Amino acid sequence: MRDYSEIAAEAAVWGPYVSYDDVARFEYGRRFWRIPELRLRLLAHWLDDRHPHRERFVEQRPLIEEVLASDETVPALDARLRQCGTSLRCVSREIPPVFGQWFR
Amino acid sequence: MPRRELKYPRQVDEWLVELADCLSQPGRLILIGSGGLLWHAFQRGRTEPLPENSMDVDPITDSDEVARLCYEALIGSEFEAKHGWHVNLMPEAVLGEFRADWMQRATTKAYDRLEVVVPSPADLLVPKLKRNEPRDRAHAAWAKSLGMID
Numbered sequence: 515m516r517d518y519s520e521i522a523a524e525a526a527v528w529g530p531y532v533s534y535d536d537v538a539r540f541e542y543g544r545r546f547w548r549i550p551e552l553r554l555r556l557l558a559h560w561l562d563d564r565h566p567h568r569e570r571f572v573e574q575r576p577l578i579e580e581v582l583a584s585d586e587t588v589p590a591l592d593a594r595l596r597q598c599g600t601s602l603r604c605v606s607r608e609i610p611p612v613f614g615q616w617f618r
Numbered sequence: 619m620p621r622r623e624l625k626y627p628r629q630v631d632e633w634l635v636e637l638a639d640c641l642s643q644p645g646r647l648i649l650i651g652s653g654g655l656l657w658h659a660f661q662r663g664r665t666e667p668l669p670e671n672s673m674d675v676d677p678i679t680d681s682d683e684v685a686r687l688c689y690e691a692l693i694g695s696e697f698e699a700k701h702g703w704h705v706n707l708m709p710e711a712v713l714g715e716f717r718a719d720w721m722q723r724a725t726t727k728a729y730d731r732l733e734v735v736v737p738s739p740a741d742l743l744v745p746k747l748k749r750n751e752p753r754d755r756a757h758a759a760w761a762k763s764l765g766m767i768d
Contacts, residue, residue, distance in 0.1 A: 515646075515648070515678075515680050515710060516710055518713070518714075518718050521710055521711055521713055521714050522714055524711060525711065525714050528711060532711065534708055534709055534711065534712050537709040537711045537712075538707055538708055538709040540709075541709040541710065541711075542685050542689070542707055542709075545682060545685055546682075546685070546686070546689075549682060549686075552686065612689060612692055613692070613693070613694050614690075614691070614692035614693055614694035614695030614696075614697070614698060614704065615694040615695070617689065617690075617692065617695070
C-alpha cells in the first residue's frame with residue numbers, strides 16, 4: 515500500500531468532490547490492464563452489445579487504453595493529460611463500469 | 619436493484635474465510651465501512667445485526683489476486699445472488715478520509731494467506747459521521763451499544 519503522504523498528494527488530482535467509484539475504476543482498471551487475461555476480459559465486457567456504455571467506450575477507447583496502460587504516478591499522468599486538454603479525473607469518469615451479471 | 623442482506627457479524631468473517639480459501643498466494647486487504655464494523659463485532663463474539671442492512675463490503679487491496687476475486691463478487695454477480703450482498707472495491711485514495719495515524723489503531727488478522735487489516739471502530743466511523751446520514755448515525759449508535767466505541 516502507498517503511504518499516507520502519497521495518497522494525500524494525489525488528493526489534489528481528484529479534486530474536492532472526489533468520486534471514489536471513478537478512482538476505483540482507474541486504480542483497479544490499471545492494475546488489471548497489466549494482466550493480459552484480465553485486459554482481454556475487460557475489453558470483451560466493455561465491447562459487449564449489452565454494455566450500456568459500449569458506444570461511449572468505443573469513441574474514447576484510445577485515450578482510455580492509454581491511461582490504463584500507463585505506469586506513471588497519478589500526479590505525473592494527470593499533468594501529461596492536462597497538457598492535452600483533459601485530466602485524469604475526466605478520463606477516469608469515462609472508464610466503463612463492470613457489471614457482475616455478465617463479466618465472464 | 620442491489621440486494622441488501624448484509625447485517626450479521628458472522629457474514630463478513632465467513633466471506634473472508636471463503637476468500638482466503640481461493641488464494642494461491644499471499645494477499646492483503648483493508649476493510650472499511652460497515653463491513654469493518656461487523657468484523658469488529660464478530661471478533662468480540664457479538665451477534666446483534668446492524669440496525670439497517672448493508673448492500674456491500676468495501677475492501678481496498680494492492681493484491682492482484684484479491685482484486686480479481688473481488689471483481690467476481692461485484693454487484694449483479696453470482697456471489698451477490700448467493701450471499702445477498704456484493705463486494706465494492708474501493709481505491710486507496712479513500713484512506714485519505716481517515717486520520718493520518720489510523721494504522722496505529724488498526725487490527726490485523728491472518729486468514730490463512732489473506733492478511734486483513736481493519737481500522738479501529740472509532741476510525742471507521744470518521745467518514746460515516748462526516749457523511750452523517752441517518753444510516754450512519756444508526757451504525758454509530760449500534761457500535762456504541764456493543765461497546766466498540768466510547
